[in-house]
Amino acid sequence: MDDSSLIAELESAVPKEREALVEVLTPLMEFDRRKLYAEEGFYSLFLYCTRALGYSEQAAFQRTATARTARSFPQVLELLQSGALHMNAVVMLAPYLMEDNCRTLFTLAQGKSRRELEFFLAGISPRPDKPDYIRPISASCAPCAEAAADPRESPVERPAQSLIEPASSCRVRFAFTGSETLLRKIERAKQLLRHKHPDGSLERIIEESVDMLLDKQDPERRILRKALRPEHPNGVVSGRTKPTDSGRLVRDIPQQVKDAVWQRDGGCCAFIGPDGKRCAERGMLEYDHIRPYSMGGASDDPANIRLLCRTHNQMFARRMFGEQAGDPRTIRD
């Protein structure tokens, strides 16, 4: 193949690639709208894209963020297909887009490099907060890791762990934007803990605060504490607890039932996807009545309670009670 044929072949392949991208994004938008990732056993669209579709985290993040943007601003698909905008530009523009400025922003962003777009967007107000990022660094290379951190990473569907690289003897750098109220609270915590941490190290103050929170909120810690007690008269619930004196059903799930369910389900969402794989979500967990309380399901029987992530709890609520029930404000069981 001579040089000119090679160039012609390359140049004709690029539009096909853009077209293929739009062919992926279009069903992805509808898949997201129907929340089918939940039916397939995943907590989020991002996880579905990485684990089921095999995209890299960066590719999944770009497609997820772009599909979400295109749901609100469908002209994005045309701009991508024509090559006027690339996905990176769409992701960068997303936090700034509104009905009354989208046309201008799409026009002004065309043909700009990432750096040019950064400068362009920096001039637009109000500027969104910098997203949180957590990045491991070795003690010896703090400055270069700081320089490498990208403060413009969009937070859309990007789990923090995607920025954590496996490391054994590393330290981790935390950075986030918070309110002035939070700053005052941290300053106050420093004052209260000064006798213990006279240097006011943020790391120690925050670690101590998080420990206090976990002692109070983490079922695993509570179960461990209970197990370490020399005697615990109630023991671990293995069956149904006693009904209330009046024999009425009670909506609130007793703590000992919650603990038993947490242990049985291993602190993880219990939903099993159609391929037999269990949802791996360990955050945003909720206790779900398998037979809803409103239909007579017991709250005091561990066999009727399961752990579900919010996505799957809402999915079951939608299946049972219709679309409205999937709204977190209306979810009841």
Ligand SMILES: [Zn+2]
């Ligand atoms: Zn789940």
